[in-house]
Amino acid sequence: MTHSLTLARPLSASTMIAAACLLLVTLACLFGLVWSPFAPDAIDLSQRLSPPTARHWFGTDELGRDLLARIAHGAPLTVAASVATVSACAGLGVFIGGASALAPRWVDASLMRACDIMLSIPALVLAMALAAALGPGLVNALVAVIAARAPAYVRLARNQTLALRREAFVEASVSNGASGLYVLRHHIAPNILPVMLIQAVSDIGGVILATAALGFVGLGAQPPSPEWGALAASGRLFFLDCWWYAVFPGFAVVLTTLGFNLLGDAVRDGLDPRRAARP
Amino acid sequence: MTPVLAAQNLCVRYGGVSSAQAHTAVNDVTIAIAPGMAFGLIGESGSGKTSLARTLAGLQAPSAGRILFEGNPLTPDAIRASAFRRSIQFVYQDSASALNPRMANWRCATEPAHLIDGLTGDARRALAETLFRRLRLPTAALDGFPHALSGGQRQRLALARALSTSPRLIILDEPTSALDATIQAAILDELLALNLSGVGLLLISHDVAVVRHLCTDIAVMKDGEIVETGTAEAVLAQPQSVYAQELIAAAMLEG
Numbered sequence: 001m002t003h004s005l006t007l008a009r010p011l012s013a014s015t016m017i018a019a020a021c022l023l024l025v026t027l028a029c030l031f032g033l034v035w036s037p038f039a040p041d042a043i044d045l046s047q048r049l050s051p052p053t054a055r056h057w058f059g060t061d062e063l064g065r066d067l068l069a070r071i072a073h074g075a076p077l078t079v080a081a082s083v084a085t086v087s088a089c090a091g092l093g094v095f096i097g098g099a100s101a102l103a104p105r106w107v108d109a110s111l112m113r114a115c116d117i118m119l120s121i122p123a124l125v126l127a128m129a130l131a132a133a134l135g136p137g138l139v140n141a142l143v144a145v146i147a148a149r150a151p152a153y154v155r156l157a158r159n160q161t162l163a164l165r166r167e168a169f170v171e172a173s174v175s176n177g178a179s180g181l182y183v184l185r186h187h188i189a190p191n192i193l194p195v196m197l198i199q200a201v202s203d204i205g206g207v208i209l210a211t212a213a214l215g216f217v218g219l220g221a222q223p224p225s226p227e228w229g230a231l232a233a234s235g236r237l238f239f240l241d242c243w244w245y246a247v248f249p250g251f252a253v254v255l256t257t258l259g260f261n262l263l264g265d266a267v268r269d270g271l272d273p274r275r276a277a278r279p
Numbered sequence: 280m281t282p283v284l285a286a287q288n289l290c291v292r293y294g295g296v297s298s299a300q301a302h303t304a305v306n307d308v309t310i311a312i313a314p315g316m317a318f319g320l321i322g323e324s325g326s327g328k329t330s331l332a333r334t335l336a337g338l339q340a341p342s343a344g345r346i347l348f349e350g351n352p353l354t355p356d357a358i359r360a361s362a363f364r365r366s367i368q369f370v371y372q373d374s375a376s377a378l379n380p381r382m383a384n385w386r387c388a389t390e391p392a393h394l395i396d397g398l399t400g401d402a403r404r405a406l407a408e409t410l411f412r413r414l415r416l417p418t419a420a421l422d423g424f425p426h427a428l429s430g431g432q433r434q435r436l437a438l439a440r441a442l443s444t445s446p447r448l449i450i451l452d453e454p455t456s457a458l459d460a461t462i463q464a465a466i467l468d469e470l471l472a473l474n475l476s477g478v479g480l481l482l483i484s485h486d487v488a489v490v491r492h493l494c495t496d497i498a499v500m501k502d503g504e505i506v507e508t509g510t511a512e513a514v515l516a517q518p519q520s521v522y523a524q525e526l527i528a529a530a531m532l533e534g
Contacts, residue, residue, distance in 0.1 A: 168377040176364055176391040190381035
């Protein structure tokens, strides 16, 4: 019997909306990747800045490249970069936060004050400053986003570990001779990983937004990369005459962000063992 | 016969560097628990019962006095030795927090046997099945998780865990106070059956009726001290101390 992902209740409205958003983006991207006759970097100057037509559904850019194809090819890049970013944040969080909770008090206090300092600066501002210092580029932008967001994960993992350490089942296990590693693996990790997973899934949307924002201000992925923020940034230059150029990449960001945020809520509901039905 | 566990002039104090700030939870307690005995420790909340029980179980260190395990002083090294861990098991009051919500029931029931005796694989699974049958837990719940069990079943699971190493003595801290009356009676019957099969019990309770049902020997605790001790019949029929008289009279009125 699995307790975690069985459907105890009908899907909630927000789960349906999440599924609809992500499905829509996925379908559009699949179409652009698989069936579209256009390559993302195929220049056709006769079709430059064409509005949406039967031939170019999302219109074209200033070099006549098909926008649907570019957005579709940017999707795996954008989503993979975000998933990698939140995974790195969660990994750092469990490692540093767990160690902090189990370490001597002065180590814990130093790490937590460092987190306080980083959390006191708005994440996007911090990420921009770091990205500007590191230099433009998608990898540098992701490193900056990770550095700006990881403290929240560290704090979460540390607090969860501290609370769990006081539980009677941990004491019972230790009194029966369990090692620190055994406790971490069998008692702490299984109980904090769902929380970290919920945080990570809920954060994917925010990371997509942050990466796109960095791309938009020129600190993230650089043209001709079809990363969504970079696409929207290029489209901004033509916004008054060619609305489609900035709007469709923007839509992709908004729908995907919304979808992942609501998915985070659904994962939280699904993973809470106390909410699952009794057999 | 050498007592399984004995306390000599045991004291437990909490907090405060100066003596004015310190709180004495257990004061100069001397008791001995013979093999197979069902020993009841009664007293009101805050009388130091739980502190005494936890100290006897090696979960916290005494401030003064000593504990003897099978006649030998219980040093920190002796607490960590598998002989002590195997022989003395502890059952918590709140089974919800005593069971890891993300550990499968069968693993939970056999965790001490796994940790102390290195039991793994099929042997561990077989032990879980035996324990489930012995404590009348549905074997369908072997692969389930504690949240899907009822309160009574969870306490049975906690008992199964304590039994997994075939201990000589189980220390139970208010094992039934979180359960309703009929479930409580069923758990007490289970404990009685365990005791008849030779497992020693140290039962901590504020409930005279629970102790009367189960125990052959009783100690009454008040403000950290044992005010009366003896066989259950003697203490319950003719309590000598004023406090024990009040406690038992109050229980009679309720019962």
